[in-house]
Amino acid sequence: MMCSRRLRAGIATILLTAASSSFALNTATIVSSVLSPDCLEYRITGICYWLYCTYGGCSVRTSVKVRHYVPDAVVSSYSNTGENPWIEVRAMSMPNASARAGGDGTTNHDNENNLAKFKNADVVGHPGGYVLGRFASSSGYACQGAGTAFMPYLLSTLDTVAWRYNIPEVVYPEALIPGMREVGSRTGLNLWGNVYPRGGLLHQSDDHMAGAVVAQRAGDVVTRRGQLHVYQPLLADAEDGYWPAGALVETDAQTGKWQELAPSLSRTCTVFPHANTRVQAQRGDYAWALWRPYSCCEREGQVFLGSVDFY
Template sequence: MKSVARKYLFYLVIAIMSISSRASADSGNGVINTAEITTHTMAAALSCMDWELKGICLWMSCATFICTFDVSTKVENFVPELTMQAYNYGEDEPWGETEVANEALQASPDSSFVKTLISAVEGFNLSAFNLHGGFTSPGHKGQHANLHHRSVDAYGNPAITAYMVLANSLWGLVCYPDATPLLPYYISNLDAVSWRWGIPEVFYPQGLGFGIYDLGSPTNNYGPIYPRTSMTTQQDTFKSSVLGIYRVAHIVTRPSQGHIYREVTAPSGKGYWPPGPLSESDERTGVFQMLYPDVENDCTKFPYGGEPSAGKRDTKTQYVWNFWRKHKCCIRRGKELIYHTG
């Protein structure tokens, strides 16, 4: 896994460097760029952080026959781990720089790698699914039979480094993210077989329980979380985008999910307690900050209300959110953690 991550980072750095050689205003066909994402993330840092003092950690260090003890503060706060985008078409990424990055990673819909992936399901009528995404059935108001594809990508938040500088300026009393800036954690075109055709998710028992694993409530239902594929049956294109983003966040916060992705969660360590997998019932496992088309200066748990404002809707169905999760930690002040509270 580490070698794959290094390979991804190598390609990504090359892609970003190629973009940097252009005029700074050139960010592909995107509607938001890396600098803007960093700025909006940091602008919301204090409001989204939701910092809490939780308790203490007692540390012990021993040398020969002498042991010393020290105490540090345990805190809990949200950190910006991922920047996620949802869009209709395979070459219409709203985050401009990722278009070039996805091409470098062989993740464009017309790349030889993606075509090789979908050859595994060539028995299907691929033309009916249209790899580039978007609508696959017509929609009419009041009809809830709209079938949408959503391409979704998740990259390490580019503001992580700046966030860590902020954390250090607060005397180390802020937990760090698990994620690596700009590292791709999920690119839907690289996961074409699972994301597009639901293999093996269509066989998961979670997808059989109608209404049990849905995002929302009976009166504000955004759709089923399972199967976690590009397909959504939703008359509202905004809600289908929210559901696509949530499904990918649900995948990358869990191990061994039958998809091509990199898990964002690190194992617990001495003085560090990461959040659990994304769960609608536990806000600490994940909240979202919209970056496009609206710029939110706070974070919210998905889903939104039944009728989100017009300012949050995009006519081209291009959306970008930050994904924040709550971590618990204490500064290490010894070799062994022997006791902690909170």
């Protein structure tokens, strides 16, 4: 009982410390942020069937199939090259000979509707896997995500040609045809920006929206294979009794959702666009945890026979 009280007190201390951190994002804050039932969204979805054999014969065993979200990565979107808001990984993406400056491309007038902005983006493995595993396993069996803590999956300072010059995606149909790949829509009066070309340049007068669109672009790249970018795919291979997340698709929570980490820490997850309050970062630096859905069931035999979903 005393140990339980100490554990709860320790978690509360971490949460309070994280909530009060408004000037810098650190690993402790990110780890504590995984304690979110809204983002985890744990549920039992079906039953898996296994063939279990011994010298005495074979039998069919079952295990519960579960589905929940896992924070695979922290996606940072920031104006000034070398100033990733996540302090401990900032050294991964310092300025280099081909990636030096950043920031807005036209004037400093807030009322300019055609304001060109530039954002760097880093996709780094989320460090909260252990805490998330313990948190999820309190509800039952927990699935493994694709991300490895602190692993760089995309650093825009190393992806200069694609990220700063939009080559070759500037001529892709998705970049040329309005409405083909967009965060929000014109008809819904909530258009935040276009997904393609997936680089750091866009026109958006709202800095928070610009940061979110760039984060969506970076997430779009790393959750697909064979893209013409310098990156590592953030994908896991399917196995018997394990169904990993696939490609991230804008506005579709069934493919992934976002938890804001900086400039303000949120305890809930959402997709872009959203109607929540948008806090503007003074230096144009934002960060989100990318949560993606996984399904799995505990292995109960040598041969996987299949699964049945309740819905």
